[in-house]
Amino acid sequence: MKKHINRKLFIFVSILFILLIPHQAYAHALLENTSPAQDSQLETSPKEITLTFNERLEKELYSIKLFDAKGERVSTSATEMSLDQKSLIQRLPELPDGTYTVSYKILSADGHPVDGSYVFSIGEAISQTTQMNPLDSGNQETGTKTIISSTISIFYFLLLLLTTGWILWGTIKKNENEVIKKNARKVVHILQILLLLSVILMGFFQLTNLVNSWSLVEIWSILSNTTIGITWIVSFLLVIVGFLLLHRKKWIDVLWVFLLIAMESINGHANAFEPPIVTIAIDLFHLLAAAIWAGGLFYMVYFWRKQREHVKEMLPLFSDIALIAILLLIVTGISSTYLFLPKLDYLLYTDWGIMLICKVAIVLFVIIAGGILRYFMKKKKESSIGTMLAIDFSFMIIITGIVGVFTHYSPVPQNEPLAWSEQDEAIEFTTSILPKIPGNNHFMVVADAKAEGIEIKRIALNLTFVNNPDIAPIQVPFEERAPAKHVEYMIDGQYLPFAGKWTAEVRILDSEDNEYVYHEDFVVY
Structure with a gap:
């Protein structure tokens, strides 16, 4: 029965891992x-x-x-x-x-x-504008390369949390049982080897995205002069040094964990937002809490079958510390989201936000599972305790997978240029706003009269800020043009002063004084 349950959990987690792999990696600086x-x-x-x-x-x-x-x-x-x-x-x-x-x-x-x-x-007009294309190509990854790099990222985060968490638990509770100590050292040694491999692979795939040519000069420039390069070198050296220094002094173990997780915090989203010292510190405590929970849970699951009495003895302590860690994860997660996003509803407009919502939902399941586990501990139902540990461990892997994929997405929605086209029996036009941000933008309306003998006399572009009805529509002051069958109106200016929901209104007057009115809704982030 237990094998049947474990097989189902493995299939469930595997499917979710496949779904977590992004089909496309998105750039962050916009x-x-x-x-x-x-x-x-x-x-x-x-x-x-x-x-x-x-x-x-x-x-x-x-x-x-x-x-x-x-x-x-x-x-x-x-x-x-x-x-x-x-x-x-x-x-x-x-x-x-x-x-x-x-x-x-x-x-x-x-x-x-x-x-x-x-x-x-x-001095001359562009024959046909590129207004339909976004400004950024973003150096996007696709296909097999994305799947491989995302998989490496997921397993790197998993190994980082399991290794550091396991070592932290070794400093929290000392084992006198020689068999358990020997097994614990064996497991952490394997984790260190796998972590070293994942760090090397992470560095290699990051370099492939950065180098133009694999010359030693360019590689060294990246490794020595960029945050991503410096943190990778320090992480690599820390993992190597860990084979020599760990398990000698508790303070050395704690310092090693702190420094390794700090490197990950510096090389991530937290480093891109203001103020970086605050965002990095929050992310550091977030990862430390995740490591304590993940490492302790892995410890419980690993020793449950062969050293059940030892696990039962540790479960009350683990349950209390894991609860504190989960609460710290929630507090630091909310704090990071608040600092990353200008508005919370932006969560609905990005893959990062959707994945964060999924992560929060799974954390709620973890809290429920923790409550059920405490109940079974009180009732001393060993078979149910083992099942709940396995379920909790599966949730941990899923959450870690989501965190591993986070690095491929930007928390902030990307403002893409507005490219709005309409046509009917009388008029055909295209309106573009580039790059469509709060502040200065390039506005253009290109229009053609389709009826024979009809010309376009005037075009007006009005912008209405939907979020505040007290603000009257802003008229984009296009210069007058001589009536023509084909006209192009363009101007640069700060006619989108606010982030929020807007409505663009285009009014076109033809040579017979027929007016055509069109509307388009859009959002400025």
Whole structure:
């Protein structure tokens, strides 16, 4: 019967692991503003290109390159970074009229590479804008590579928590039984070997996303000058040193665990948000609590069959400490979410948020399972205790899998350019807002009159802030154009001053004074 239950649990957890593997990995640092704007038409040559991102960038592996219509690079000056590490600046020489492509590469503070391109023109219109495409290509992974890197990430987190948690429990309660001590040392040695392997694999796949060529100079530059590289080296050395120093002094074991988990906290989402010292500290305590719960649970499950009396003796202590750890996980998790997200309803708009909601639901099941386990402990029902430990362990693996996949997603929803098209018997038009963020944007309406002999006389674009009806609609001040069958209206300006829900209204007046009105709802994050 027990084997049947365990087999079902294994199948259930395996299916969930497969579902957890992301089909696509998303970049984290998002391009918020560009100058010149995407698809803009300038009268004179700009003095510089400025790209502004939503979070701090690494001080290495960033560049802006400008290419002319022939694909030749036209500026070779060094790319500069602002003091707050959120903007890149490229000084430009005097540029002749023509179409230019801006191509950029950056490394976000949480270790994810991002690249992208956009187009602007000087002195002449762009024949057909790229407004349908987002600004960021995001250096996205797909297919087999994503599955492999995600699997490695999941098992790395699992091994990190199990290894550090097991070692922490060794400092909490001392075992006098030589057989148990020998088995415990054997298990932790295996965990250390597997953890070392997962750290090496994690480093390799992270490097594959960062290097352009596998030269020693470039590899060393990444390892020595980026947060992701430095934390990986320290983690690797800590795991190696662990084979020599662990199990000698309790304070050394605790310090080793603290430092190893700290490296993971520094190299993640927490490092990309403000203030980093607070977000990293919260994440550190979150992972420590997770390690105590996961490691202790693994200890209970491992020794349940062969050393049941020992486990029964430890269960009350584990139950109390695990409850405190779960409560700490909830408090630190809520705190991180509050710091990461400007609004809690953003949880519904990202894969990160959906996965967090699933994680919270499973944590609630863990709390219920813990309550049932305490009840069976009080009633001394050994077979039921073993079953509940197995169920709790399965929940732990699922949660760890979700955490392992978190690194592939951004907590903050991405503002994608608005590309809104409509057509009917009389009018065909496209409206674009780039990059569609609070603040400065590029607004464009391109329209055609379909009826013979009819021209477009005027176009108005009004923006209504749905979240506050006290704010009157904002009119985008397009310049007047001579009536024509095909017209293009465009302007740059701060006509989306707030994040929230908006409605765009396009009013088109033709040469016979017929007015056509269209509406489109969108959200600015």
